[in-house]
Amino acid sequence: MIYNIANLLEQSATRYPKKEAFKCLDISISYQALDTKANQLSSCLMEKDLVRGDRVAILMNRCLDSAIAVYGILKSGGAFVAIDPFLPLERILVILNDCGIKHIITTSAQTRKIKLITQISNVVKHVIGLSEDLDGMNVSWESIFLRPLDNYVPQTILEHDLASILYTSGSTGMPKGIMHSHHGLLSLAKLEADLHQSNSSDIIGNFAPLHFDQSLFGYFSGPLVGATTVIFPDAYVKLPASLSALVAKEQITIWFSVPLILIQVLLHGNIDNHDFSTLRWVRFGGEVFPVKQLRQLMLKWPHAKFINSYGPSEVARCTYYILDKPPATDAPIPLGTVWKNTEYKILDTENKDVKIGESGELVIRTATMMIGYWNNKNLTEKSFFKVEMAPGYHHVYYRTGDLVYENTNNELMILGRIDRQIKLRGYRIELDEIEALLQKNELISEAAAIVVKKDKEIPELEAVIGLVAGAKINTNEIIEYCKLHLPYYMVPQTISIIHKFPRTGTGKIDRKKIIELIESQTL
Template sequence: MQMAWAEVNSLARGTESQAFAPFPCETLSRSFERQAASTPDGVAIQLGRERLTYRELDQRSRQLARHLRKLELRPDSLVAVCFERSFDLIIAMLAVLKAGAGYLPIDPSYPVERISMILDDANPSAILTQEALAQRVGRRGSGSVICVDRDRHSIAEQGSHGLDESASADNLAYVIYTSGSTGRPKGVMVTHRNAARLFTSTAHWFNFGPSDAWTLFHSSAFDFSVWEIWGCLLSGGRLVCVPHWVTRSPSDFYKLLAEDRITVLNQTPAAFYQLVQLEEAGVVEELKLRYVIFGGEALNFANLRPWFERHGDQTPQLINMYGITETTVHVTYRPVTAGDSRNETRSLIGVPIPDLRIYLLDSELRPVAAGDVGEIFVGGAGVARGYLNRPELTAERFVRDPFAEGPSMLMYKSGDLARATESGDLEYLGRGDLQVKIRGYRIELGEIEATLADHPSVAQAVVLARRDGPGEPKLVAYIVGKPSASPTAQGLRDFLKARLPEHMVPYAYEQLETFPLTINGKVDRAALPAPREVVHAGPERASMPLEREIGEIWREVLATGAVGLDDNFFDVGGDSLLLANVHGRVQRELKLDIPITDLFEFTTIRGLARHLSTSTATKASRADAQERAQRQRAAFGRRREFHGRDAS
């Protein structure tokens, strides 16, 4: 295996650099067509009880591709796709690639202002969506908006026979936008070659095939979905689309894993810890998992100890894969063992994928000494083309690789810190800048700060990710107001919610007269105070036993002594992970079988207690829960009336 830190930094013992020939690559659409011809009757996509075979997916995507080709798309042009996780999402992505363009995934839960910002920057030639979402993506001068449900009949009239391929492996496959430090998100341009080699270069580790069933758990705008979708469809597997409401309910998702016999599960560590906790609470079903693949954030091996005690470390095999959007999803590979969970406190991320190179360098791009901390630079076939319409930023982050042959070879400056261990492993040490990862999303704190600074009452803004209580790190905003201005926490929250995705909206807002400074005159972030406890309306007594019981659960889960009956769960430090904890305890301790979507809808103690006390049926069927969840999802994601922390 080629380990660049071994040959450049001489940090790994007992490893010999090996030369790898480039893996053969073709477009994603061509690879899919070969797979569809090999397993035409195999199930390609599943949503609930509905299924679509590889033959049907191939035919329907060809019909939509022909419809798109009327727009005279060219290679490297973009077509936006905005759908919930569904058949239409996958058909649209595949159709865009067959038409010769690259797809631009838009999460429909994003605020309209952010969607408009992305569309204005990317300027796609067309937008594929559903009629119910058309108003969220339609804009003046944006190109054609095609609603596949409204236009289904005209699309179905197109021929379903094969198409000539107009794109090459070096053309764009997709552009995914990530957080930007200046307040402007940046689009990462990934080619077919970048994406296709990810699967060929890792095939010897996983041996994915038609007998595998995968979940599509993550948002299409999160690059983990690239691995889920194409890893499954290019190997003949069955892709199970997970409804949004199920991603928010660990118990329902766990049932789905068992009922749909999932073999390949891709999760952020925070999401998987919920499943571990569920099993610890006594919910255990027969699972068919072969692999659990982690990505998106640092993995704490000790949190996996209960899982290993029940399942061992062979079936399923747990794999930690560090990755970056700019280097095409995954960079490293490391199996995790039961011994790691007992003995290893470091965050170890393993060795690079065979066609990638990792360097640990200092600020002068020199290899660091053995055992020293360096910044991770990634070179090789996964390095993306750069940032769309951002040549200066591309030149800053995608730099010439001085350790590779050929002047055109680039490496990506990640901003992540690591050191190499004596055994040849890499120890991940976190960010070296103001980026953080929360629930798998990479967030530029500077983007939140820049957006806050646009508020008419804010003079200065600093945002931190803090862990002052239970659950995952939470965003806290610190504000210095303009003279005679008194911005309120709710006003600032509403301002951000109209402009940023839910996972980028802080839960707490602290107003200071001035920011503490370091000796060098910079903001001393370490000296910023912990957020003060929320001042509640008053010590109102619970009017019914159910309010008191729910209140006790809330206070214990949130680790706070005071929660008002009308306080919103998400405004007093709650997040989706903690809400799942509340859901489990309500079901166990109060003997109430309720869908987790009720907790997203009734987000105060009083509201939830009244709902539960007046409900005539405490055991909602899964079908009823899903139908209600569709309405709640619209409010939660589009009208943004609730305050959940969305990370899918």
């Protein structure tokens, strides 16, 4: 039986010892070697005072070592906290401090950033992955892989132990840490394998970085069935022609990414000159896929089935809609229906079930649901909807914040948000967090963060600011200010100065009017 993620790898190492588990460019690692190296890392972490439940940061680019890091941490009883290496230093420190992270696992490519972190942070005690000495704090990968395992005793891990914390944008300006258990991640792996009917002959394309929940498919569902997961480096994901060629070369059978990557490959990937005949499934999620471009891609790859996949990070994924043929019209693609071991409700403003065709907030009850938000009890309680079945016993649903309705085919259709959260290029962004940062600048009196579409179908993040009386500022300076504090995907592409904000009848900033003015280029 498989009870936790450590068991998952151990089973595959026994069943498929010599098979490639993960591959990145010309480097690969077998299941047996991955299990051994993960045990060596686990042994080192426990020797460095890691106890069950400790959070361990993974700060590295997309590479093969990330798989060893994930499984080594989980085998030690720790929980991995994947941190985007491109984040501003200030935001990285916020996450490290919030989680009380004592151990960081990294690579030599991050040496400069790690040195800065260890000089500033009071919580980090050990760094694994640098060859360069850091006053005795560092252990190199080379020494890890020389560790004997004669006396290694695996950590006791229960299925509901903490396994991962994923940080996303928070409306108050503080990132939110989403906690997932071994049970939740294992349930996700099983459900995804079932959705694709995955098997050991599959080759999974892992296009998402580890701090993005789409990556969990390749890291866990692939090993569950003994498939090979190909990790695509950052440089390839950013270059459609190179990515397209590498996908064809690796003979990927299952693709899962945000629509933007697929759109870029369609438009600039030279796909007519490559062989994609091995593709069985092309799965996308994280944002809306424009139907026009989806149709074009499906016509290019008629042999593959396409899946629209939906789910907030708090539940990882929960719905799917399979497209067997290109859409005949430009009507929005349904979210579809929930997959197995999952149920939902659509609630009105009084938390009552709505009728078919009526809109309301989608709430989800599923095996993949988060434990809660790290270090934030109040937000956790607000995020759950509970139905009392008996005194002390509740069915617990996650409030997605998404406005949906159910059509006559019993398919869920998305209408938007009930708050100001957006999805852009697959990343979840709280517009309030951007506005809160802008208003911290002493020269800015008011700010509005918005999403606009000008000449292109792809949406752009912009901000409009008002200045305090007599203030003068260069908008490029404000963009640089944002880069110091926000992830790159949350930095407005354009900032405009406005002398007088349009207002609603209640005196609030009229963001809809601002969007109209920008899109018509009359602001």
